[in-house]
Amino acid sequence: MxxxxxxxxxxxxxxxxxxxxxxxxxxxxxxxxxxxxxxxxxxxxxxxxxxxxxxxxxxxxxxxxxxxxxxxxxxxxxxxxxxxxxxxxxxxxxxxxxxxxxxxxxxxxxxxxxxxxxxxxxxxxxxxxxxxxxxxxxxxxxxxxxxxxxxxxxxxxxxxxxxxxxxxxxxxxxxxxxxxxxxxxxxxxxxxxxxxxxxxxxxxxxxxxxxxxxxxxxxxxxxxxxxxxxLPIKASKKKQKKIPYLLLLIENDKGEVLIEQRPGEGLLASLWQYPMVPLEDVDEESVPVWMYGEYGLKVELGEKVDHVRHVFSHLIWEMDVVRAVVKSGSLDHERAKFVTPEAMLDYPFPVSHQKAHPYISP
DNA sequence: AAAACGGGGCT
DNA sequence: AGCCCAGTTTT
Structure with missing residues (x-):
């Protein structure tokens, strides 16, 4: 009816x-x-x-x-x-x-x-x-x-x-x-x-x-x-998929940190973030190779400082937060740049990445 | 019709 | 961990 x-x-x-x-x-x-x-x-x-x-x-x-x-x-x-x-x-x-x-x-x-x-x-x-x-x-x-x-x-x-x-x-x-x-x-x-x-x-x-x-x-x-x-009757929704990442806090010799703008469409469109390595596609040990391919930078990974679990409505990010320093190379990436910790705060960041700010901020 | 799209509060 | 919340757009 x-x-x-x-x-x-x-x-x-x-x-x-x-x-x-x-x-x-x-x-x-x-x-x-x-x-x-x-x-x-x-x-x-x-x-x-x-x-x-x-x-x-x-x-x-x-x-x-x-x-x-x-x-x-x-x-x-x-x-x-x-x-x-x-x-x-x-x-x-x-x-x-x-x-x-x-x-x-x-x-x-x-x-x-x-x-x-x-x-x-x-x-x-x-x-x-x-x-x-x-x-x-x-x-x-x-x-x-x-x-x-x-x-x-x-x-x-x-x-x-x-x-x-x-x-x-x-x-x-x-x-x-x-x-x-x-x-x-x-x-x-x-x-x-x-x-x-x-x-x-x-x-x-x-x-x-x-x-x-x-x-x-x-x-x-x-x-x-x-x-x-x-009441009301509501069909239950299926649970979110978990996706593992390495979140990199990359510092250069001037004390600046690497951030990048996300694509103009899709999840968190046009917001800024720290570089994330998708661990579903990249082995942990080949992260430096991946970094050089994506950003043109030779980096050395440092200590793991945190683990961040961020729940969205349809998926879950599991992020290991790791420090890194630039050893050589020059940045070659469309949407990434080095900024000072102070200037970083003028950019819109999703909450998932704000959770890593305390490891950067002066 | 189903999936994508954030984040926080409550149980 | 699962559910809920003053929904809309895209596929």
Whole structure:
């Protein structure tokens, strides 16, 4: 059965008006004070929504404040250097969010006079603005009754309406969008959408929801059945592949250290790092040979100073951190250079490599 | 439809 | 170690 056909049945026992009232009243009373809630500036809402993708509120707050003071409006972000934007994003992860955001903001400045579009189709065409972010901007900044379905909303609504569909499927997100279109308050779509998400963050949490404090407990079919922790249903994902590396802290005779910029696409695109030897392809004893081939440098390996294990969503880096010194040769590599330890800190580094900074820093 | 794409917090 | 989090893009 298609989403639209299922909606009437799923909402059959729900008092929509009462649900809206209970949710919105609770949100207006209990909502957290957050920097992006100071006003309805669409640019601020947009930046916050991008930062909040897969990222906790507490993590985002300092990044958001710094970002808004450095790039206060679309023009400021459009005019900035990409490396500077990445530096402001350093440590937040999912760095394509930053590059897509700047790409989209430049589009807004060039095509829409610096005003964030309030048209769903125009908004949805912007880089990095998917179904969720589009709905969030339209409802929160422009008071438009559009669904903004994220993981919180799916968890909350799966419990309230007892939906047992796998929330990792795209079709299930569409079902929840259709449900929200029926449920959403036309008077205050912003408070309704934010209320669903705030409820998911504060009350209807993944492991041990606080149902006794829930403002919509009376409307919740999962609570009625005592099955709130059984939902939502989500297919388990497979575990990450482990990849071993040697991370090299290479110093020259001037006390400078070798760093290189990663490729413009793919994992950690355009960020900087210390040279890494892929131990799946290179034997430990042939590392100097590999180094000479890749960088044109004869190096001598020194002491191993650390082991860093870094977990990504889809893989794990196991890195032995080893010191090395340049004996001879001249650097021959497109994207690598020697820098002083002080200058190094101006470059955006992934957290995995920041873990090795203490062995360099003066 | 599935995989790529970070990082941190909690259990 | 596994799961979760205010998702989107690419394949």
């Amino acid at each position: 298609k989403p639209k056909e299922r909606v009437p049945f799923l909402l059959n026992h729900t008092n929509i008006d009462a649900f809206q009232d209970d949710l919105i009243s609770w949100f207006k009373k209990e909502q957290r004070v957050l920097p992006w809630r100071e006003n309805q500036d669409p640019y601020r809402v947009w930046v916050s929504e991008i930062m909040l993708q897969q990222t906790r509120v507490d993590t985002v707050i300092p990044y958001f404040n710094h970002f808004m003071s450095r790039f206060p409006n679309p023009k400021a972000l459009a005019d900035a250097d990409e490396q500077e934007v990445l530096k402001a994003w350093e440590g937040l992860g999912y760095y394509s969010r930053a590059r897509n955001l700047q790409n989209a903001v430049r589009e807004v400045v060039e095509s829409y006079g610096g005003v964030v579009p309030d048209d769903p189709d125009e908004l949805g065409k912007l880089k990095g603005v998917g179904p969720y972010t589009k709905g969030a901007i339209l409802s929160i900044a422009y008071d438009t009754p559009e669904p903004a379905v994220d993981g919180n909303v799916m968890r909350v609504l799966s419990r309230i309406l007892y939906v047992e569909d796998d929330i990792s499927k795209q079709s299930t997100r569409k079902l929840f969008e259709a449900l929200v279109r029926e449920l959403i308050s036309k008077e205050d779509p912003s408070a309704f959408n934010q209320g669903l998400m705030e409820l998911g963050a504060l009350i209807c949490t993944p492991k041990t929801p606080s149902c006794m404090l829930c403002p919509v407990q009376d409307h919740c079919r999962a609570f009625e059945k005592g099955a709130e922790t059984e």
